Amino acid sequence: MKKQLIFFSILLFFYSCKSPKEESIETKEDLKSQALASCYKMEGNAGIIAFQIEHAANPITGKLIYSLSGKDRNQGSFSGLLIGDKLTGTYTFHSEGIESTRESIFLLKDGMLIEGFGEIETKGNAAKFKVPESLTFDGSITLTTTDCELLAASCIVDFGRIKSSLTGDCIEPSKLEIKLNPLKDGATTQGSPVYILFNEDKSQAEIFFVSTMTTEVIKKTNEGNWAGSDYKLISWKGYVLQRNGIAVFGG
Structure with missing residues (x-):
């Protein structure tokens, strides 16, 4: 009985020593991701959406602007994580002088950012997806890479101008x-x-x-x-x- 207890204790010791290492490896694997470009844009008759990434390593940060026809322009900052092919974060923006936040999730595919849509819940000025795992990436908002200098020349990412x-x-x-x-x-x-x-x-x-x-x-x-x-x-x-x-x- 004593030998069994000693053997069990040794196994438990090795398991406890191994687990953090395995967990660390898994975390690193999860954080492996495709490379993000510096600037993205979608432009058409409906307006312009622009995303300028200022820090391309987790946490990802940048400027995100929606300037769509018939709607008030939303401009603000994005902060999130790119894990695998999903860029998930919080978009903090101003519209009509009011600051709001909403959860934003993009699928990174073939160098493009495809915005996901799903049912949301709102509390105050904050909006989040009810079930982030069940989003639809239908391609209706697809941002493609663009030249950052051209984007700057358009003034779209120059807040207030x-x-x-x-x-x-x-x-x-x-x-x-x-x-x-x-x-x-x-x-x-x-x-x-x-x-x-x-x-x-x-x-x-x-x-x-x-x-x-x-x-x-x-x-x-x-x-x-x-x-x-x-x-x-x-x-x-x-x-x-x-x-x-x-x-x-x-x-």
Whole structure:
């Protein structure tokens, strides 16, 4: 009986010595992953999504921006881990001045990042997937590698700045002189403002939309206003911006 106890103790000793090593090896194997590029982008009629990776080793960190048509631009930071072919992390972003977080999971496949979708649960300003293991990677959002210099030149990852079509520069709209506030029934209301930039001879005006981080150039008409497909800028007690004949911004 005593010999059996001694033998069992020896086995237990060797097992306890071996386990941490095996666990360490398994952890290293889990952390083996494909190489991440520095910059990714998806661009089309729906808008632009850009991901600039600033630290490509775990923990992965970078800037992630969603600038989609008809939606407020989300811009913020990503922090997570790349384990195998899955990049899982937290996207902390600002939209309309409010900070929120949501869990984001990408599949790294053939050098592309494919975003996963699934049922989410929200608590306050934080959103997480209910069952991360059952996500769908349908390819509807697929980011491909892009040149980081070209991405920087587009201003998309330059927080708070928009590329001007008139000057070609990255401009911070809030520093422009002409600011127009939202209007409802002719009165100022809450919401994101727009900013106006003229070229040198004032033959063109560029509208900077802060909510979507986009711009639109309109040209001077024979009547002395500036007009485009939907918008008309009128110089009256300052400026009034109309959309389809309705005053939507003024200042």
